[in-house]
Amino acid sequence: MDLQLLLALVLGIATIVVLVLRTRLDAFVALLVAALLTGTVAGSAPTDTLDSIVAGFGSTLGSIGIVIGLGVAVGKILEVSGAADALAKAFVRALGRGREPWAMGGTGALVSIPVFCDSGYVIMNPLARSIARRRRGGYVTLALALGCGMTLTHHLVPPTPGPLAVAGIVGADLGGFILVGLVFTLVLLPVVVAYARWVGPRLEGRVTSEVREAVYGRAAGAGAGAGTAVLEEDQPRGAASDRRGGERDDAAAEEDPAAALGEPPAGAGPHRVGTLRAFLPLLVPLALIVANTVATAVDRNAQGVLSGDEGYDPSGPVAVLAFLGNPVVALIIGVVIAVYGLLPRWTTRDQVSGWLAQAAASAGLIILITGAGGALGQVLRDSGVGQELADAVASLALPGVLVPFLIATLVRLAQGSGTVAMITAASVSAPLVDDLGLAPLAAALACCAGSMVLSYFNDSYFWVVTRFTGLEGTAALQGWSGITTAVWAGSIPLVLVAGAVL
Template identity: 30%
Template structure:
């Protein structure tokens, strides 16, 4: 167990910062979430500030001394950033190298050259899933939607038939697969095994993305029949086409951290001896920090050099990759602060005490908590981190496998019904040239399908493994 995990366990074990009863704590949670929702939706306040103020409001409504509420928030922010901040940064650098080198374009063009007709929606979901592994959701949208628009326009395809599978691939990766911020933070919070969560996440993702992507896109195309907006279709410069890394080496670079983390999970199962040399080696090799760091270093040579990047250009790409994630890091950190305030106020223990006599499965309860926070705040990452903090006590008596499934249940719930308080809703609306109603019929319904199918598959897996 890492020093960070020990410290977090110790922090979780301290006496609550308030003596409030269950009723007051319940009201405090609702009030804290209401403050966050109001600040984000009504006053358009940045999510970092809204989460900070909401955390303090939660402590105040719970009757906690202000200094203790502040200490809980800052401790949670610090531990969350320490746990996932470096991983988010490495993922951002890898994504930037992938985009700037033309590696992403190479993957897209290679797959599209071999696909056509009815297979095109399946090609789009494959592209989005592969590219979505190292990229944040918003970055993936910005990267892939122009490609979707070009394919729809040049191939005379229905925009929704092509676009929905791509969005589904990105969203499923974002919700279920580390190293995306939400799953990583949830894994850290409930003390799940990262490699096992990754392996089970891929298992859950496959049927989920098929149903929410290529299959649902048939109905979405009938409900909303709109052409690709000309103003959003980019013209890619032809001079960049000769300076791309190869398809195989690009895919291998993207899959390297996934393979390293999965190898650790496999060795943990086969060897199952923490003192064994092989397992100790793979504990290092398969750690997310080493896996992503290795992918970044390899990517500098396999992506940057074939594209003709000088050392200065590679250094610049790294710097530019880090710049946009400041907001993401702060939001994730503030979500961790909100989570720790919930825990230190005794809310997690309250949920455990209230739910222990319920007949509802713990995984379903965690999914419902994430759904409620998602609908309220509009952020999948905030919903995942907050729900993980609330559901963490439920993992105390779970097996390693079911703890990983708990993370996936929370991740599935975190994408339920995106609507007007979600930045992704407006991003999709503007890129595709839709009105609000059309966006609800396509994007919002697709997100709900991902949430319900993903949660259902998790529950089914919990019965058989």
């Protein structure tokens, strides 16, 4: 192991931790400073480091920046129209009380099979907020369960691009990979829910004031932080009845998400959004993205192109779905459906512009920090730290199936991207599969499971989840980094079993 590269990695991580936790600088500046320091210590020329920062920032935002902006816009319209509240009521009614974290984790896992977890989280987060608003608490538990449910299938189940590429590199059977990846997901989902339920109440009081107010409203913001709120139907009948008057009515009126619509004109009647109509701005984009993913995967397989764009040429209906199912196009459609399908006719153009401006303002910092995380990851990749770690681990005497697992783990720690980590591990491990006595499917699962470890500062998804959840500093590490490490640790026995059985 090159000590200079190891020192660069350690100093970069330490810089982020110190600046975020001990200074007045925010995460955006801390990530950029760490990227500059890491590149310099690793021996890169200053201009090369700057080029890596610009390239990483641009490529990250090119893939997720527009999606975040559009997703936040959909969420804002869902909120002010009352549609998010309607969805929450339907969700709680269908699942029964006390099962909301399971619902969030399961929904996240399902959505993230065809959709990048960054995009899926932005699309589905308003639902978690609405359920928490109705429960008057528990938002952190729901947000973490949703985010980590998405992490499971994003890392373990094709046709998500990372696992799909790994299957192609190591020669794993794609159908078997999907089935075993789903089994891994089902076994690990209880770990997600258990950790979210354990850590959520402990962190509820540390949610930032801006997110707390956005979730619970001004009236409920202070009281919702203790993590002890319950659904109204969970209370004794008399207590619920007593609260229906007086100050409860005032609080409900103040935090009514549809209050911003204003009074309807005479004869228009109250504005109500049905459950099906409320689902459309979420359902249509997701359906388009799913259709695109499935159709493209089938078409790629027919053409013999399992990963990458070289040699693949979609045509006919697949090309149309590839356009409509692109997350950017799908979410533009979602915004149009939300604005024209959820808002009442008396809504003015100025009102809609104002709400979309508020959404853009709330997305701005998330986008900047996400891009800075991508910049740091690019510097770490270009400096050679990830490849150096991978080569070092491959030379160790370990149980065969743990070699790709640990390679993916260390590469993930070094540069942040789970997709890059699993693809790097697959590339390094592929020539070793026969020598290690591994089935290609076991090696592929090990690469993907190892890449789930410790999502933290250099992972763009870390910033998406923690900023939307309202967690900062050590609370973000305890919540999000902790839950991703928990599922990584839970996957180790499964990987060992896969190595022995497959």
